Amino acid sequence: MSLNKGLISLAFGGLAIGMTEFTMMGILPDIANDINIDIPTASNLIGLYALGVVVGAPTLVAATSRFPAKKVLLFLMLLFFVFNGLFAIAPNYWSLFIARFISGLPHGAFFGIGSVVASQLATRGKEAQAIAIMFTGMTIANLAGVPLGTFIGHHYDWRITYGIISFLGLLTFLTIYFWMPALPANKDSNVIKQIGYFKRWDAWLIIAVISIGTGGLFAWISYISKLVTTVSGLSEDSVSIIMVLIGAGMCVGNLLGGKVADSLSPSKAAMTSFGAMACCLLVLFFIAHIQIFAYPMAFITGMIAFSIGPSLQMMLINNAKGAETFAASAGQAAFNIGNSLGAYFGAIPLLYGLTYNYPSLVGVVMASIGALLTYIFYTQVERKY
Known part of the structure; x- marks a missing residue:
């Protein structure tokens, strides 16, 4: 392109x-x-x-x-x-x-x-x-x-x-x-029509997909500093390297996610990304204590987590004929809700004295729910386009 x-x-x-x-x-x-x-x-x-x-x-x-x-x-x-x-x-x-x-x-x-x-x-x-x-x-x-x-x-x-x-x-x-x-x-645009999009159950289903599914990313990344220093045993100075690797992974994953979303349907691409995120966070939960894996897992997890963005935006746009901009912007609000939910639920195991790899396990659950909700959207909505 x-x-x-x-x-x-x-x-x-x-x-x-x-x-x-x-x-x-x-x-x-x-x-x-x-x-x-x-x-x-x-x-x-x-x-x-x-x-x-x-x-x-x-x-x-x-x-x-x-x-x-x-x-x-x-x-x-x-x-x-x-x-x-x-x-x-x-x-x-x-x-x-x-x-x-x-x-x-x-x-x-x-x-x-x-x-x-x-x-x-x-x-x-x-x-x-x-x-x-x-x-x-x-x-x-x-x-x-x-x-x-x-x-x-x-x-x-x-x-x-x-x-x-x-x-x-x-x-x-x-x-x-x-x-x-x-x-x-768009001369045909009107506020009532835009807001009316959210009278539909499938609109709220996509909001739930984004708010819960992307929370899996934030359950992990919100506590990344403590994860790599207290569980993986890296120094404080290494945290900046980890963050750069995560950012590099996000760059690659974002572009890769765009190609996958154009090759498959948006919902299929989103399901693939959510499923891969759940698997990656589960692996991370079990191997976080192995220091040598901290660096490649930072890149891989960042890549998989950010591969989801383009497909979610296309799901919103394709499903909101006549209210595309309203739906796509609401998706950004849902992403920020996912930020808050992931950090909140990720903190729960820490309150009970568990180690900092347990928020990743919370992320597994949230990403899995995101994949399940996306499957429901695919079977009940997208396949009927």
Whole structure:
């Protein structure tokens, strides 16, 4: 598939959004020290961003549904640029919290609208691969952007990190302006029709697939640092290497997942990825104590976990005729719900004093449920298209 400049501009957006979401985890202590609050209080910045994603995805898509996609994407990245910039210079606790919440609003809408735009820019039969190119930006963020941002935040100033992230938002705005073709607005779109999609049981089935199934990834990755240091026996310095390997795996898996989703049906591809994720996490549970396996398993697990993204987005788009952008953006909200559910349920065995490989076992259960729900969707919905 020839690479369209419009897809590259969407990938820049994925890079910026990936950095603003995931860099926070690494520099939370630096922010807490800077504004004199404790870590638990500072961790609310993570939850507020996720809340912004959940709130912004449906509301911004509904509010902008009659406007051309290019203009909406420009508006979203302007919002991203301004409020990440304000976050970088915010002087106190409350201004940080407000800026962080608003900076999360464009996230779901950008990926939702971007997924539909990417599929429109793609040649027929290559739609999932086009969506994967957009999400490559987020995987590059995990591979290079987040480690770099964390390093700058630790050794210099976390505000510089978020200044860079704000600049990436501006760069995305400019690339969309110059490279994205002007696609016509959907004149038949209306808010009632968009919202009406969620009156259907199969819409909620896809939301459940994403919220529960992707939670398997987050049950594992939320505790990766403690897993590799306390169970695998690696040093603290090795954690950054593990994170880079996970990011590299995500890059490969994302592109591979796009090809698989275009070759098979989206649901078949999703079932394959969820099943492989469950098997991988189960193997990881049993061999996590073997130090030499920690590095290859970080790459393999990251690759398998992120191979699911393009197929899930295509499931949403194909199943929501007339409400594609609304459904695709809601999928991003569901992904963030999966983030919270995976971290929450993954913590339960730890509360009972079990070791840090047990969250991976929770991930096995969640990924398996995701595969089962996807099978139900395939047999009851997709095969009837």
